[in-house]
Amino acid sequence: MIEIQSLTFRYEGADRDALRDVTLTVPDGAFLGIIGPAGAGKTTLAHAIGGIIPHAVRGDFYGAVRVNGSDTAETRLTDLSRMVGTVFQDVESQIISSVVEDELLYGLENFGVPRDEIEERLTFALEQVGIAPLRHRTVSSLSGGQRQKVAIASLVALRPGILVLDEPTGELDPFSSRQVFSLLRTLNREYGMTIVAVEQKIMLLCEFADRLAVLSEGRIAREGTVRQVLCDIRALEEIGVNCPRAALFSSLLAEKTGAEVPVCVNAEEAVEAARRVLG
Amino acid sequence: MTDLFQYVPGNSPLHRMNPVTKIVLTVSVCAAAFLTDNLLVLLFLLVFDFMIGITAGAARKAFSVFRGLFRVSVFLFILQTLFVRRGNRLFWIVTDEGLLTAAAVVLRLLVVCLPLTLVLTVTRVSDIAGALVQVLRVPYPYAFTLTTAIRFIPQFMEEMSGIMEAQTARGVEFDTRNPIKKLGMLLPLCAPLLISSVRRTGATATAAEVRGFYLRTWESGCRKYGFGPVDLAAALICAALIAGAVLIP
Numbered sequence A: 001m002i003e004i005q006s007l008t009f010r011y012e013g014a015d016r017d018a019l020r021d022v023t024l025t026v027p028d029g030a031f032l033g034i035i036g037p038a039g040a041g042k043t044t045l046a047h048a049i050g051g052i053i054p055h056a057v058r059g060d061f062y063g064a065v066r067v068n069g070s071d072t073a074e075t076r077l078t079d080l081s082r083m084v085g086t087v088f089q090d091v092e093s094q095i096i097s098s099v100v101e102d103e104l105l106y107g108l109e110n111f112g113v114p115r116d117e118i119e120e121r122l123t124f125a126l127e128q129v130g131i132a133p134l135r136h137r138t139v140s141s142l143s144g145g146q147r148q149k150v151a152i153a154s155l156v157a158l159r160p161g162i163l164v165l166d167e168p169t170g171e172l173d174p175f176s177s178r179q180v181f182s183l184l185r186t187l188n189r190e191y192g193m194t195i196v197a198v199e200q201k202i203m204l205l206c207e208f209a210d211r212l213a214v215l216s217e218g219r220i221a222r223e224g225t226v227r228q229v230l231c232d233i234r235a236l237e238e239i240g241v242n243c244p245r246a247a248l249f250s251s252l253l254a255e256k257t258g259a260e261v262p263v264c265v266n267a268e269e270a271v272e273a274a275r276r277v278l279g
Numbered sequence B: 001m002t003d004l005f006q007y008v009p010g011n012s013p014l015h016r017m018n019p020v021t022k023i024v025l026t027v028s029v030c031a032a033a034f035l036t037d038n039l040l041v042l043l044f045l046l047v048f049d050f051m052i053g054i055t056a057g058a059a060r061k062a063f064s065v066f067r068g069l070f071r072v073s074v075f076l077f078i079l080q081t082l083f084v085r086r087g088n089r090l091f092w093i094v095t096d097e098g099l100l101t102a103a104a105v106v107l108r109l110l111v112v113c114l115p116l117t118l119v120l121t122v123t124r125v126s127d128i129a130g131a132l133v134q135v136l137r138v139p140y141p142y143a144f145t146l147t148t149a150i151r152f153i154p155q156f157m158e159e160m161s162g163i164m165e166a167q168t169a170r171g172v173e174f175d176t177r178n179p180i181k182k183l184g185m186l187l188p189l190c191a192p193l194l195i196s197s198v199r200r201t202g203a204t205a206t207a208a209e210v211r212g213f214y215l216r217t218w219e220s221g222c223r224k225y226g227f228g229p230v231d232l233a234a235a236l237i238c239a240a241l242i243a244g245a246v247l248i249p
Helices: A042-051 A078-082 A100-110 A115-129 A142-155 A174-190 A202-208 A226-230 A233-239 A247-256 A267-278 B020-035 B040-055 B059-083 B097-121 B123-135 B140-169 B178-209 B229-247
Strands: A002-013 A019-027 A029-035 A060-066 A084-087 A160-166 A192-196 A211-216 A221-226 B089-090
Touching: A002 A042, A019 A042, A019 B040, A029 A042, A029 A174, A029 A202, A042 A060, A042 A160, A042 A192, A078 A084, A078 B178, A084 A115, A084 A142, A084 A221, A084 B123, A100 A115, A100 A142, A100 B089, A100 B123, A115 A142, A115 A174, A115 A192, A142 A160, A142 A174, A142 B229, A160 A174, A174 A192, A174 A202, A202 A226, A211 A226, A211 A233, A221 A226, A233 A247, A247 A267, B020 B040, B020 B097, B020 B229, B040 B097, B040 B229, B059 B097, B140 B178
Parallel strands: A029 A192, A029 A211, A084 A160, A160 A192
Antiparallel strands: A002 A019, A002 A060, A211 A221
């Protein structure tokens, strides 16, 4: 479980807080999507959960972040990383090895995964992320999207209890983006992994995440289930979050007809709502 | 140029050789080059380098290193020829000893540079680190620093060419033939490159730490780096090279 209590963080030398009085609880086995406009504090929040803030980033840190009961400020980053895996936004700096296989092996070897288990985990991660044919390729020969998949696979192989991903589909095409989110859902549902995904593609979050947290100017503006968050379209638009068209449609339908229309998160639901209301 | 330090997968005897043996072989070739002044021995070492390149299936890369060093070699040759005044004067201020010294310096440069590139062509950087830690018991942070520095070279070169392309697109004439003018344009780029390099190094260190960097010991690696017949053959070659360089006058 992730518990964030009144977290305020200001980067060294910055003139404003990146996060302001953020309080959030992510229960075990949840799939939380974090959205918000640029500069809202999404990456800072992801780094705070992973312990990178305050361990590797300097700044003023107030409040507390607890992961499975351990205070991230008092626990070593190495110990935290046994519980939380973090996929960085800047994939280039995350990749340590020059060959794909070595990149996946790095964490497995360090964390002392038994040798007879390593091959199974490695194959699983490569296949699930869809990069099995790239296993022996050099990282330099891969495209940006392929490198992003390698970074994700290297964390998936470690099977941490909590996986934090900062814009994991930033360099991926629509098909690969869905593939990555399908994998995250599999890890979440079948392996009970808690997923926290910072993402700009709200459609993906609406489809795959259970809960959404909307950040605005360093604060949690809204938090709840996907439908709870999407029920106030106007507030989200004011924050600067692009809402899914289906949700916009259901909102407009309710406004124009005066009928009670549930929040729609995909085209099928929108069609069904239109049929029901318009006849 | 950016692929100069890139590993090329293969199954040649050099690929199969223990990374420590490859390092010893490289050091031996370099040591032999510095121990001798005999031009024939240096020529032999150069041919030996190319043979290693051919055996490793990296002949093209060996030639590209040679091509890359051509201008530096010519510059060094001219410089040495003009500055060494010992020996008999052949023409103008050029002496026979000056020519021989210049040839030795250039050959030595080529002999030393080639194996350093080739060893990175036939060895994964992670294997170099793994073998250093496992076989030589080098503390992992030192091995990591070394291998990360090697891995960053092509990345920084890529970044530099990216900055240059961006500047060219905005009208900076990097394609000028005047080397002094080009140097003048390159110098201001060093600061942004240095800043981005330091930032990237910090981010990579964090990435390593969150994947158990501090937990790694010499037993952590799942690959074992044993020694075989090919390593024995390489050891004998190393001994022969050093002995040849010392004994042949």
